[in-house]
Amino acid sequence: MPLFFGRKERTEEGVRRTRETWFGKLSRIFQSGHVSAETWEEMEEALVSADVGVATAQAVLQRARERVCSAGEAATPGLVVQAVKEEMLALLGEEAPSAKGLLEAGESRPRPLVVLVVGVNGSGKTTSIAKLTRFFQESGDKVVLGAADTFRAAAIDQLQAWARRLNVEVIAHQPGSDPAAVAFDAVQAAKARGAGVVIIDTAGRLHTKSNLMEELKKVRRVVQRLDPTAPHVTLLVMDATTGQNGLAQARAFTQAVACDGVFLAKLDGTAKGGAVFAIRQELGLPVLFIGTGEGAEDISPFDPRQFVEALFTPLAVDSRA
């Protein structure tokens, strides 16, 4: 049985808007069939407008150019595209990062695996938790949720509504209660029930940033009383539609809490999927999952090769023609 259904299709769907925009731009660039200095400049513009980030786009293209030159053949659109793909893949790191290994079921995985989900409010945390629940359920894990976003009553209700639909237990206290106490109870419940995974939702309001960061640190400390190695994975949820602004907010989080990777939500809602490269380059974090819609099934584990191929699919067909 596959670990997760249709990840390739979901990746393709997630990057559809980005791909269509890029495809339009890049195919026009290559229409003449020749590669000139202008071609590289136009490619840079296309990458930057897809939110790859200026420095990242320049670095990728510079290395791709060297790769094409060292091949010793005349540069053709096909060669250029291949070189850019290789460099993008090299940037994302083809090897599965260690956090990704932890997310996959297996004997060596800590039990329960404690996943802490952080991010700015509205970024898609709670929805992404529902998706992660489905992801773990698919591989046969029992999941317990912790409603540690106690700042708003509605946040607890929202998680409980998802939990009912997904048929999982959620540990919740009263609105306004201590998030660390909720997290503690959730991990303890997961242990008592023999659950494989416990996922903890947190608040993301930035207007009280120092309080928020202290709160997240306390959640970590308190959870560590039950398991000194927890949380095993801290996932930063980012809204793909917020572009460079989202990157700045994410940086504030990574400075306060050690994050292992990014859940890039709402990729389906943007033509700026190039942010994946900027996240890797500028935050130094791997994207581990992408969110491709509002349903619990709209998740795909991030696969660098699949992602790059999906971005270039129409172009590859085009360059063969």
Ligand SMILES: Nc1nc2c(ncn2[C@@H]2O[C@H](COP(=O)(O)OP(=O)(O)OP(=O)(O)O)[C@@H](O)[C@H]2O)c(=O)[nH]1
């Ligand atoms: N299209 C699309 N919408 C998404 C995705 N993920 C989340 N959303 C929507 O984004 C909105 C915010 O999502 P939430 O999960 O409530 O975000 P949150 O970070 O928990 O928000 P707060 O609890 O208010 O801090 C909701 O309307 C979701 O349906 C996604 O991958 N694609």
Ligand SMILES: [Mg+2]
């Ligand atoms: Mg929420």
